[in-house]
Structures are given as C-alpha cells and as structure tokens.
Amino acid sequence: MTEDEVRNRVFEIIHRIAPEADLDRLDFNENLREALDIDSFDFLNVLVALNEKLGVNIPEADYRQVSTLKTMVEYVNKHMPSQAR
Amino acid sequence: MPSLGADMEAGKLIAWKIKPGDRVKRGDIVAEVETEKADIDVEIFATGTVHELLVEPGQKVPVGTVLAKILEEGESAAPAPAVSAPAPERLRISPLAKKLAAELGVDVGLIRGTGAGGAITREDVERAAAAKPAEKPAIAPADFQAGMRRAIAAAMARSNREIPHYYLETHIDMHRALEWLQTENLKRTVKERILPAVLLIRAVIRGLKDIPELNAYWSNDRLEMKESVNVGFAISLRQGGLITPAIMNADQKNLDQLMAALSDLIVRAREGHLRSSEISEGTITITNLGDLGVETVHGVIYPPQVALVGFGRIQERPWAANGMLGVRPVLTATLAGDHRATDGRRGAQFLQALDRYLQEPEKL
Numbered sequence: 001m002t003e004d005e006v007r008n009r010v011f012e013i014i015h016r017i018a019p020e021a022d023l024d025r026l027d028f029n030e031n032l033r034e035a036l037d038i039d040s041f042d043f044l045n046v047l048v049a050l051n052e053k054l055g056v057n058i059p060e061a062d063y064r065q066v067s068t069l070k071t072m073v074e075y076v077n078k079h080m081p082s083q084a085r
Numbered sequence: 086m087p088s089l090g091a092d093m094e095a096g097k098l099i100a101w102k103i104k105p106g107d108r109v110k111r112g113d114i115v116a117e118v119e120t121e122k123a124d125i126d127v128e129i130f131a132t133g134t135v136h137e138l139l140v141e142p143g144q145k146v147p148v149g150t151v152l153a154k155i156l157e158e159g160e161s162a163a164p165a166p167a168v169s170a171p172a173p174e175r176l177r178i179s180p181l182a183k184k185l186a187a188e189l190g191v192d193v194g195l196i197r198g199t200g201a202g203g204a205i206t207r208e209d210v211e212r213a214a215a216a217k218p219a220e221k222p223a224i225a226p227a228d229f230q231a232g233m234r235r236a237i238a239a240a241m242a243r244s245n246r247e248i249p250h251y252y253l254e255t256h257i258d259m260h261r262a263l264e265w266l267q268t269e270n271l272k273r274t275v276k277e278r279i280l281p282a283v284l285l286i287r288a289v290i291r292g293l294k295d296i297p298e299l300n301a302y303w304s305n306d307r308l309e310m311k312e313s314v315n316v317g318f319a320i321s322l323r324q325g326g327l328i329t330p331a332i333m334n335a336d337q338k339n340l341d342q343l344m345a346a347l348s349d350l351i352v353r354a355r356e357g358h359l360r361s362s363e364i365s366e367g368t369i370t371i372t373n374l375g376d377l378g379v380e381t382v383h384g385v386i387y388p389p390q391v392a393l394v395g396f397g398r399i400q401e402r403p404w405a406a407n408g409m410l411g412v413r414p415v416l417t418a419t420l421a422g423d424h425r426a427t428d429g430r431r432g433a434q435f436l437q438a439l440d441r442y443l444q445e446p447e448k449l
Binding site: 020034041044047051052057058059060061 | 266267270271274275276278280281282321323324347348351376378
C-alpha cells in the first residue's frame with residue numbers, strides 16, 4: 001500500500017466516524033483533533049478503526065505521534081503489519 | 086407528554102411504537118417524541134395492556150397531556166389510568182392574564198398556572214412571554230439550531246433567575262491517574278480502552294457519596310436528596326449544540342461499565358435515540374470541555390439539580406510539591422453549587438474529595 005493509499009484509508013475512517021469533519025480544508029500538518037473538532041471519544045473510535053481495518057495498534061504513549069494527518073499516516077505506514085498491506 | 090427537562094413546555098409525537106392490545110412493561114419504549122433539543126424515545130412507567138392511543142403522530146401537545154391509556158392487570162376499560170401526568174383540566178385563567186396573553190401572543194394552553202387551583206396568573210403569562218418568542222414554529226431540520234438555542238436559553242434563563250450560584254475551583258495533579266490509566270489501557274484492546282473522562286465521572290460519583298447533598302434536587306423550597314446517582318454528561322451533537330443526557334444509576338457501575346454506558350449514550354445522543362428518563366432524571370451534571378481546549382468551566386446548573394461539575398483541559402504545568410518544582414499534567418475542576426442547597430464549605434469538601442480519589446485511581 002502506498003502512502004497515498006494509506007492516507008485515503010485514514011480519510012475514509014475519519015469521514016465515517018466524524019462525517020461532519022471537512023477534510024478538504026484540512027492542512028496535513030494541523031492538529032487533527034483541533035482542526036476537525038474531534039473529541040476524545042471520536043478519536044478513540046478512529047484508533048479502533050485503524051486497529052480493525054489496518055491492524056495498527058497505537059498505544060496511548062504514542063498519541064502525540066499521531067496528532068496530525070501527516071504523522072498519523074506515517075505512523076500507520078510504519079507499523080502496519082505486512083498482511084494488511 | 087412527559088417533561089423532558091425544566092425548559093420543555095410541549096412536544097410533538099413523531100410515532101407510536103405500540104398499538105392497542107399490546108402488552109407493555111415498565112421501561113419499554115412506547116413512542117418517539119420531538120422536542121426542541123432532540124428526538125427522544127419515551128419510556129412507559131406502568132405495566133399492562135395498551136387500551137387506547139389518544140394522540141396522533143404529528144400532533145404537538147403540552148407537557149402533561151395524556152398520550153395513551155394503559156390497563157393494568159385485572160383492570161377494566163372504564164376508569165383507565167393515565168400513562169403520564171393527568172390531562173390539563175379546563176383552563177383557569179384570570180381575565181387580565183387572558184388579555185395579556187392575547188397581547189403578547191402567548192399560547193395559554195402551554196402555560197402551567199401557579200395561582201390558586203392551578204390558575205394562570207399575569208406573572209405566569211409574563212414569564213412565558215419572556216421565556217420564549219411568541220412565534221414558535223414546528224421544528225424543521227433547517228431551524229434545529231434555532232430550536233435548540235431557544236430550549237437552552239429557556240433553561241439557562243430560568244437557572245440564572247432562580248438559582249443563586251456559587252463557584253469553587255481547584256487544580257488537580259493528574260499524573261497518578263493518567264499513568265495508572267495508561268498502564269491499564271495497555272492491558273486492553275484498543276476497543277476496550279477507558280477514556281480519562283470516565284475516571285473523572287467515577288471520582289465525581291465517589292465524591293457525591295461523601296457529600297450527598299450535591300446529588301439532589303431543589304424542589305418546593307426544600308432539598309430533595311437522591312439515592313441513585315444519574316450523571317448528566319454534556320455531549321456535543323453533530324448538528325451543533327450540547328445535550329446533557331444522564332448515565333442512569335452510574336453509582337452502580339465500575340469503570341468498564343461506565344465506559345460502555347458513556348459510549349452507548351454518546352452514540353445514541355448523536356443518532357437521536359435517547360430515552361426520556363435519560364433526559365429528565367439527571368441528578369447532577371458534568372461538563373467536560375477539555376477536548377475544546379478550555380482551561381476552566383464555570384457552568385450553569387440545570388434546575389432542579391443543585392450542582393454542576395466542570396472540567397477543563399488537562400495540561401502540563403509547573404507544579405510545586407514537597408519543596409520541589411516539577412511539571413505535571415494538571416486539571417482545573419470547578420463546582421457550580423446552588424447556595425439554597427449547599428454552602429461553600431460543603432462544596433470545598435467535595436472538590437477535596439474529588440482530588441483525593443484521583444490520587445488513588447486504582448481504588449476508583
């Protein structure tokens with residue numbers, strides 16, 4: 001899976017969980033939760049979906065590493081198990 | 086038509102979930118009702134057989150209107166008991182109040198009189214006129230926001246008018262609680278993780294066991310303590326606005342059960358499937374605006390409740406303890422209390438208890 005494909009999967013997941021979020025206006029370096037007004041409950045659901053769909057388990061200690069779309073895509077790309085690619 | 090909050094005066098029946106002849110038991114969802122804040126699933130508080138449906142879908146009726154008749158076990162059809170409050174009797178209103186209502190464009194059918202024998206007084210009409218615009222069209226999706234604002238405005242205006250608030254604030258070192266939670270969550274799947282908000286809810290519940298007069302209603306000039314703790318939790322809706330449904334019997338739930346109940350409540354609040362009891366039976370409210378970056382919350386109490394606990398953002402701050410300066414995740418917790426029900430001393434004891442419980446998260 002290319003980085004663009006990973007980004008699209010992350011987009012799909014965010015869109016499903018927070019359909020009101022305007023992804024078109026999102027700067028990839030912005031704080032995701034602040035820019036899209038995603039609360040901690042929705043954010044946890046994004047992490048649940050990333051785990052279920054892409055096999056990536058993001059522990060709480062790493063939350064700061066997935067605060068922007070750019071870093072989240074990088075993190076997922078790096079930690080995605082080979083069978084999910 | 087049940088009252089689903091201090092601000093609600095009328096509701097529109099959207100659909101029946103029952104029909105004459107159906108067996109129903111206490112707690113069953115029997116109807117769907119549209120209020121200015123949200124669509125609500127109405128529960129029934131009797132067990133028996135549906136005898137007659139008295140209101141048609143699409144009808145908007147005042148709070149207290151009988152919606153249906155239920156026959157309890159062994160009861161005949163003649164004097165059937167009402168599902169909800171008794172139907173309004175013939176309108177009792179003074180000529181002056183009636184004239185004023187006409188001038189102000191207030192629907193007297195929606196006013197609950199406070200005069201002798203439930204008569205509507207001039208003051209009742211003036212209050213009703215001040216509480217809402219005279220023209221109040223049925224809610225369409227397009228003006229949902231306006232309807233919600235009107236409902237919030239009515240409840241908050243009443244709160245500010247009637248409740249003498251006092252406010253207390255404290256800063257809580259959250260490092261023990263967050264470290265414990267991080268370790269706990271490592272043992273769980275992502276789906277089973279617990280949010281910090283759940284620790285806060287649990288700590289509030291423990292604090293209320295120490296200071297029970299904060300879990301109460303102020304009603305008819307007296308404090309009415311509540312046994313169960315039904316925690317109203319402010320939830321932001323997709324279409325904008327906040328609603329504060331309650332986690333019912335939250336004091337009987339452990340952390341995992343609270344997390345499950347909160348998740349369920351958030352999903353249903355956003356889908357428009359809250360139960361009527363969750364809207365009308367909260368005994369205290371928690372407003373957690375930490376997600377929005379707010380540092381301190383000075384909340385407005387939802388009458389007839391007597392307290393609101395506010396939580397801001399947990400943020401790293403310099404923290405001095407035992408002669409040492411360090412950096413800690415710090416939470417600002419506030420209490421808005423009704424001074425008719427409690428005083429600052431009891432409020433301060435509650436915040437102390439909250440802090441104490443959050444320093445021993447393993448005991449929550």
